[in-house]
Amino acid sequence: MASTFIAWLKYLSRVCGFDTADSFPPGHPYARTRWNAAYFDIASDVKPDEVERRLCAAISNTPTVFAYIVNPTPRMQRALFGVLDERTRRNGNAGELALLLIAAFRSAHTQEALPGLRAAIHGTRHDEAGERVRSLLAFLAQMQSPFDVIESLPAIAAPR
Incomplete structure (x- = not known):
C-alpha cells in the first residue's frame, strides 16, 4: 500500500512540475539522454521540444555544461559546434570544448x-x-558547416 502511495505521489509531483527533469520521458526518441538536474533547472512538466531548446540555449551560453549531458542529442551537438566554430574563428581556443565532444562519444x-x-x-x-x-x-x-552559409538573393541579369 505504501509503495503504491509513494509511486502515485511521484507521478503527481512529476505531472505538476514540482520535480526537476533529468531526462526525456520514456518512449521519447532521445530517452537515453540524461543531464545533471543541478545544472539545468527544468521542471518535469516541460514539453520535450522545449527541454531540448533550453538545453541547447544553455550550451550556447555556457558551453562547458555540455560535460553534464550524457548521450547529447544531435541538436545539442550542433549547439556545441556553433560555439566551437565561434571560438576557432575568434581566438583558436576550442580544445576544451572539442574534448567534451570526444567524451560524449564514449x-x-x-x-x-x-x-x-x-x-572520426x-x-x-x-x-x-x-x-x-x-x-x-x-x-x-572540412564538413560544410551551417554556420558558413551566406544566403543571398540570386543575381538578376542587367537588361540589354
Whole structure:
C-alpha cells in the first residue's frame, strides 16, 4: 500500500512540475539522454521540444555544461559546434570544448549530428588528447558547416 502511495505521489509531483527533469520521458526518441538536474533547472512538466531548446540555449551560453549531458542529442551537438566554430574563428581556443565532444562519444548510444563524426572520433582513440582535438577540429572544418552559409538573393541579369 505504501509503495503504491509513494509511486502515485511521484507521478503527481512529476505531472505538476514540482520535480526537476533529468531526462526525456520514456518512449521519447532521445530517452537515453540524461543531464545533471543541478545544472539545468527544468521542471518535469516541460514539453520535450522545449527541454531540448533550453538545453541547447544553455550550451550556447555556457558551453562547458555540455560535460553534464550524457548521450547529447544531435541538436545539442550542433549547439556545441556553433560555439566551437565561434571560438576557432575568434581566438583558436576550442580544445576544451572539442574534448567534451570526444567524451560524449564514449557512449555507443550517442547519435552523431554529422555523418562520419563517430568514425572520426573513434579513429583517433589511441592518440593523445591534443592530436585528437586537432583531428576533430580538422574534420569539423572540412564538413560544410551551417554556420558558413551566406544566403543571398540570386543575381538578376542587367537588361540589354
